[in-house]
Amino acid sequence: MSKDHFDELLGKVGPLITKADTSMRLSIGPAERLAICLRYLATGDSYRTIAFSYRVGYITVALIVREVAGAIWTALVEETMPVPQMEDWRAIAAEFQERWNFPNCVGAIDGKHVVIQAPANSVSLYFNYKSTHSLVLLAVVDAQYLFRVVDVGGFGRSSDSGSLRNSAFGESLRDGSLQLPPDTVIPGAERLLPHVFVGDEAFPLLDNVLRPFPERQITRERRMFNYRLSRARLVVECAFGILSSRWRMFRRSTSPEVTELCVKAAFVLHNFLRRKTIGRKSRPSVEESTDEAPDTPTLCDVPRMGSNNATRRSLQLRENFCSYFNEDGAVPWQQNVV
Incomplete structure (x- = not known):
């Protein structure tokens, strides 16, 4: 995946995986959250290995993989499938x-x-x-x-x-x-x-x-x-x-x-x-179409x-x-x- 493709993917998935900062600490940014999930999908490494690479907790990696994988499906399914x-x-x-x-x-x-x-x-x-x-x-x-x-x-x-x-x-x-x-x-x-x-x-x-x-x-x-x-x-x-x-x-x-x-x-x-x-x-998505969109079968x-x-x-x-x-x-x- 090239940097341009990663940036395009981040633009689609980012709004779904952005977390607000708290008074205690800053949240992990959407780019890093997406990178962690892609690292797991592409390599199959253990949560502990990925946690060591990104200096986060392995439980945090497990939560990120679940959330971002679901967000990727939600953001891309209508466009790509x-x-x-x-x-x-x-x-x-x-x-x-x-x-x-x-x-x-x-x-x-x-x-x-x-x-x-x-x-x-x-x-x-x-x-x-x-x-x-x-x-x-x-x-x-x-x-x-x-x-x-x-x-x-x-x-x-x-x-x-x-x-x-x-x-x-x-x-x-x-x-x-x-x-x-x-x-x-x-x-x-x-x-x-x-x-x-x-x-x-x-x-x-x-x-x-x-x-x-x-x-x-x-x-x-x-x-x-x-x-x-x-x-x-x-x-x-x-x-x-x-x-x-x-x-x-x-x-x-x-x-x-x-x-x-x-x-x-x-x-x-x-x-x-x-x-x-x-x-x-x-x-094209429904928003991009100029004609009235027909009912989409499911x-x-x-x-x-x-x-x-x-x-x-x-x-x-x-x-x-x-x-x-x-x-x-x-x-x-x-x-x-x-």
């Missing part, structure tokens, strides 16, 4: 077609486990298949490695499919309130297909979610489809890799509350810095969903994509890969 509208989904689909040769794709979806300290009396809620305790992150990433939708706080015992079922994003996907573009004809073929998210085998096959064919008795055509889907889905794996290598706090286990705050701050900071790199302008808390069984329509849609990738949508190098 707004709820996508129909035109945003169309732009994402165009980028996937241009960069990854996957038409009608509006995002790659995946989950990630973040190791935490198991809370007292949590039993097996946070215990995962890797024999550690963790929180589950669910994220949708676009073709430019930007996080567009995130859900943080799932229990470690939940699978990726279970996290999707229990998330607000999953419910919005199911009831059709995501404002996805209508079905369109894939370029180069006369097939009317929906806009879809691509995921791995852990996710269910839905009308708007594609997963690979199972390896049992797989044909060459289906293997070609799996390759093309995995190629597009790789962006979410790379995004998680960039996130965890840039923000080393993912390698330190803390309480679920602190982990959730820090992870959400890392998401918006990732987008904040990534937009500077790719030169993409974020959506992803609300939802109850559990039903089963993950694929419908006949979902199976047929995957076959249609498979046919396209083996006919009109074939790329020159895929024959040498599969």
Whole structure:
């Protein structure tokens, strides 16, 4: 992070983290408070190490990390991770077609486990298949490695499919309130297909979610489809890799509350810095818009969903994509890969 980017971030977060001086002593300034939080997020150092570097108490560092991480999320989420509208989904689909040769794709979806300290009396809620305790992150990433939708706080015992079922994003996907573009004809073929998210085998096959064919008795055509889907889905794996290598706090286990705050701050900071790199302008705020702002949809808390069984329509849609990738949508190098 350059000094200019730090100053810009301070201008956005500073008003939320400024503390008034008291008659007993001066408060820690917003610039130093932000630096302490960023130091923790970027290095994952212990509170005592950071306290020694900044000559403050380690309990003070713990309080600053909690407060500033929450302020970073509040200050940046509307700018760097707004709820996508129909035109945003169309732009994402165009980028996937241009960069990854996957038409009608509006995002790659995946989950990630973040190791935490198991809370007292949590039993097996946070215990995962890797024999550690963790929180589950669910994220949708676009073709430019930007996080567009995130859900943080799932229990470690939940699978990726279970996290999707229990998330607000999953419910919005199911009831059709995501404002996805209508079905369109894939370029180069006369097939009317929906806009879809691509995921791995852990996710269910839905009308708007594609997963690979199972390896049992797989044909060459289906293997070609799996390759093309995995190629597009790789962006979410790379995004998680960039996130965890840039923000080393993912390698330190803390309480679920602190982990959730820090992870959400890392998401918006990732987008904040990534937009500077790719030169993409974020959506203007309501105050900057001259037109009357429409009602902004939100992803609300939802109850559990039903089963993950694929419908006949979902199976047929995957076959249609498979046919396209083996006919009109074939790329020159895929024959040498599969």
